[in-house]
Amino acid sequence: MSVRVQQAKDKRTTSASVRSRVDAYLDGTMVGKNPLRWYITGWRLGLIAVIGALIFPQVAGSQSLIVTAITIGIYVMLALGLNIVVGFAGLLDLGYVAFYVIGSYTAAVGSFGAIQLSNNQIVHIPIFPFWLLLALGAVLAGLFGALLGAPTLRLRGDYLAIVTLGFGEIVPTVFQNLPYFYGQLGISALPPGDINLPTGTISFSNPLDYSPFYYLTLALVVLITVVVILLRDSSVGRAWVAIREDETAAAASGVNLVRTKLLAFGLGATIGGVGGALNAAFTTSITPLDFNFIISITILIMIVLGGLGSVPGVIVGAILLRFFDVYLLGQINDWVHKFPLVANAGTPLHFLAAVDFNASKYLIYGVILVAMILLRPQGLIPNIRRKMELKGEGAAPESFSAVGIVEREEQGLSMGGAGSEDETLYEGAGSDAQRQEEGGE
């Protein structure tokens, strides 16, 4: 709609002016303040990134860089998945590694085609193609995500974090101790089978050329990113944010808390399962010891670094941290150790020669995390909402309300004494939120 038409409409009577604004809004829906426009502008950058990623193997030069890029891609998936749970829905999940394990073991057991009974007898099971296992790993992880999410529905904040932390510890231990999975020895997995095309064969297991596997990872990352963006901009994404903001108000607006939270857990876990299956097919050997708490934390640091709830931020965070971990850290280590002031005995910085920077990885992560929280808590590429929240602009003016005291008294009664909160799911949620508000007043 042209500006002049709208101005003409604005000149009419009040009710007509309201109507015209409504019209202007609706006319503008497809070009103006609409997610669609965002897609067009935002996707330009995305497109550039994808094109860059597509030509990367040609310019990378070394296979080790491509291998690094593949592991980065797997972590980008994991970060995107965890971001649904923590960033969108605001449910602090410290046990995300559980779904990574489930995806990995599904792919490994299915491609290895054998399980070991407790009397060491080997039972051969059907061997499935990787593509099926990828889907199976995703589905199984998603189911377990919803299953593990169900008992945590009544929990919030710290309590939720502790329970999910427990899940993250339990699941790898289960795989270690159940007889079928060869305990600490772990299982081999197979990479995707060769694809025969008229133009030639695509091999995913050629140690001299990892680019097919790289493109497979890239395709999955792009697919997952698109799905996550579509989810974020849908009614489900809105419901997640509403739950994060105020659970009771969300429920009172018609949002089904159980369904919406389980959807977050389940979809996050599904993506974790895809990452796991891909990881198994790439490393071709997994042991329970590969999966530990520190993986959950690393993914969490990635999304905090990039910006909680921000899709581009989370991707950048995962790329930076993983690149730092698998490539840059080793380079820094070599560089520092070769530095003349360090390498030669008697120089002032010689003590650094004894420091292994690879071993100090988590110390450096810790420094990064603390620095981010102090200097830029909203992340590198912040989600607009979070940015406002953290700057304190989100503080509700009701704090200044003259009825604050009245409200508190009324709430104090409706909350009742201790023990009332656990009576139903919603009571717990409601009184918890009320307590937060009381604290704020």
Add this chain to the structure above:
Amino acid sequence: MSTPENMLELRGVSKSFGGLTAVDSVDLDVKRGQIFSIIGPNGAGKTTVFNLITGIYKPTAGDILLDGLSLSTLTPDRVVKRGITRTFQNIRLFNNMTVLENVLVGLHTTLPGNLFSIVLHLPNYTRAERAAHERAIELLSFFGPSLVDRRDEYAANLSYAERRRVEIARALGAGPKLLLLDEPTAGMNDAETAEAVQYIQQLRTAFNLTILLIEHKLQVTMGISDRIAVLDYGRKIAEGSAAEIQQNEQVIEAYLGRKATVE
């Protein structure tokens, strides 16, 4: 007991928290199309009654019926689907969402729940989403052009009176037949209060609503209520028209204390 003109019925509803009885066998009959007010001193259990009706709390005893069907076992979102929505005493908007998004959350029940059509943005979803956008703007425009203009503003940045209105627009989103307003004029000055009273009355006719109201300001309640119930210490001590309530000894006592008797 259920008669067609009764929309909402509370039958001996009680709620206790541990040893404290917040609501003590309260009976209410809210008739279709009424503006029904619940008044009472602080801590009388008015908001608890709202929380019981909307499923946030479950009654310890008694039953709540909407059009003859029990609500007392439903979760809050199911209560919304049955046609009851509410606002909160202390305005619980989603502060870091825009005005429009807040109202869209209120329209959540009108959107399809099928995950596939949502993720793939299938036509049935995009159509419903577009209709929800139109409806949200319409609801905001009920309160005049200013909220429509500020639809992309974060809810936290609005004035107090505007926030009240957005909360009501959000509550209207699900297309309720019964609207629960918890102190809609709390914290407002006289001019804002008068305006609020006016739009509450307009809401009833414009959206064909029955309104259940908690209000502290007696001049508001007395002016617009068809019927008033008075709660004190969780019990209903009186019910009747505004005139009846003003004459009621118990009500005067609850608000002002016992009259000194000169012997």
